Amino acid sequence: MKTKNVLIGITGGIAAYKSCQLIRYFKKSGYNVKVIITKNGLQFITETTLRTLSENAVYSDTFSNSNEWSTEHISITDWADVFIIAPATANIIGKYANGIADDALSTSLLAYNKQVIIAPAMNDKMYNNPAVQRNISSLLAQGVFFVEPGYGDLACGYKAAGRMAEPDEIFRESLYFLNKTEKLEGRKILISAARTAEFIDPVRYISNCSSGKTGFRLAEASSFRGAETVLVSGPSDEKCNNFIKRIDVVSSEDMYREIIRESKDSDCIIMSAAVADYTVRKSDRKIKKNGDEIKLDLIKTKDILKELGSKKKKGQILVGFALETEKGVTNAKKKLAEKNLDMIILNETSKDNPAFGTDSNRITIITKSTIEKLPPMDKSEIAEIIFEKITALFNRGTE
Numbered sequence: 001m002k003t004k005n006v007l008i009g010i011t012g013g014i015a016a017y018k019s020c021q022l023i024r025y026f027k028k029s030g031y032n033v034k035v036i037i038t039k040n041g042l043q044f045i046t047e048t049t050l051r052t053l054s055e056n057a058v059y060s061d062t063f064s065n066s067n068e069w070s071t072e073h074i075s076i077t078d079w080a081d082v083f084i085i086a087p088a089t090a091n092i093i094g095k096y097a098n099g100i101a102d103d104a105l106s107t108s109l110l111a112y113n114k115q116v117i118i119a120p121a122m123n124d125k126m127y128n129n130p131a132v133q134r135n136i137s138s139l140l141a142q143g144v145f146f147v148e149p150g151y152g153d154l155a156c157g158y159k160a161a162g163r164m165a166e167p168d169e170i171f172r173e174s175l176y177f178l179n180k181t182e183k184l185e186g187r188k189i190l191i192s193a194a195r196t197a198e199f200i201d202p203v204r205y206i207s208n209c210s211s212g213k214t215g216f217r218l219a220e221a222s223s224f225r226g227a228e229t230v231l232v233s234g235p236s237d238e239k240c241n242n243f244i245k246r247i248d249v250v251s252s253e254d255m256y257r258e259i260i261r262e263s264k265d266s267d268c269i270i271m272s273a274a275v276a277d278y279t280v281r282k283s284d285r286k287i288k289k290n291g292d293e294i295k296l297d298l299i300k301t302k303d304i305l306k307e308l309g310s311k312k313k314k315g316q317i318l319v320g321f322a323l324e325t326e327k328g329v330t331n332a333k334k335k336l337a338e339k340n341l342d343m344i345i346l347n348e349t350s351k352d353n354p355a356f357g358t359d360s361n362r363i364t365i366i367t368k369s370t371i372e373k374l375p376p377m378d379k380s381e382i383a384e385i386i387f388e389k390i391t392a393l394f395n396r397g398t399e
C-alpha cells in the first residue's frame, strides 16, 4: 500500500513544541511528514528541529529561493493526504474561515481541497470570543474537522479550556481520516474489549490481565471502514477515536446488559473482552483482615457469547475469542460449534507469546471450514486481517 502523506501546519502558539511529538507519532507509524510553519511559529520552535524530525525541508516563506518549487503552496498541498494545523492560533482560524492568503500556511490552506484537521490552542477568552466561535462554526460547516481543545493549564497562567488537545489524540483522530474507506458503511459493528472487574467488597475486586489493546484496535479498524462502531469496554488504559461510540462498563453484569442491548440491531458482534467466568458474592462492607484464610463465594456469570449465539439473527456475524494454554485448536473449534460462532480467534498464551498487554500477538483464525495460523504481528495489523475476513463474510453471507 502507498505510504500516506501528512502535512502539518504550525502557528505561533506555545503549544508549537507539542507538534514535535505529533510528527514523531506519524513518522514512527511509517507516514511521510512535511511541515509548513508561520513566521510567528518560528518564534516558538526552530526549523532545524522540524526538518530533523520530519526528515523533509520545512516550508515557511512563499517566495523563498530555497523552496523546491516556485509554487510550493500548490505542490505541497497536492502531495498531502491530510492537512493538520496544530497548534492553530485564533489568527489562522480567522484567516482560513475568511479566505485570506497572506503567507505560506494560509495560502496553502486555501489551495487544499482534501481533509483539513484543526487543533486550536489559545487563551480561553480568545477561544470563546464570538468572532473566533463564528469562524470555527463556518469552518465546521465546510467540513473541517476540529480536535477540540481541552481544559488545563494555559501558558497565560489561567486554568481553563483552550489548551491544545494532546498529540496522541490529534494523531488518533487523523488516523481515521488517513485510513477511511466505505467498505462497511451502513453496517453496525459491536465490539467488546478489555477485562471486567468483579467487586469483593467496596474497595477490592478480582479481574484479569486483558489490556483491551486488541478490542480497541478492532474498533478502530471497524471505524476506518465506515461502520457505525460501538465499543463496550471494561476497565482499560486504551483510548479510541471520536468516531467510535464508547460505552464503559465495570462488571460482567454491566457488560452483559450493554452488549445484549446493543446487539439487537448489530450486523456483527466481536466479543474480544475477557469477561469473568465467575463473579463474587460481594460484601457491603470492607472485609477485615481477620484470620489466616478467607473464603470467597464465586458465582457463575451469564454466558454472553452463548446467549448471542442462541439468539443470532439471519445474516448476523458472531466472532468470539478463545484464550488457551493447551489443545488450542481443539478447544477453540469446540467453542465455535457450541456457541454458534462464525469465526473464532485463538490466542495461545505462552512464555514467548504472552498475548495480554503487549502490542503484538500470534493468533489463529478459525471458521467453520478454515484454520489459518498467522505469524506474530502488531495488534492493529491483526485487526485489519480480522476485518478483511469479516468483510468477506458479509459479501458472501455467513458459511
Ligand SMILES: Cc1cc2nc3c(=O)[nH]c(=O)nc-3n(C[C@H](O)[C@H](O)[C@H](O)COP(=O)(O)O)c2cc1C
Pocket (backbone or CB within 6 Å): 010, 011, 012, 013, 014, 015, 038, 039, 040, 041, 088, 089, 090, 091, 092, 121, 122, 123, 126, 155
Ligand atoms: C508567548 C505567546 C504565546 C501565544 N500563544 C498563542 C496561542 O496559544 N494561541 C493564539 O491564538 N495566539 C497566541 N499568541 C498570539 C499569536 O502569536 C499572534 O496572534 C500571531 O499573530 C499569530 O500568528 P500566526 O497565526 O501567523 O502564527 C501568542 C503570543 C505570544 C507572544
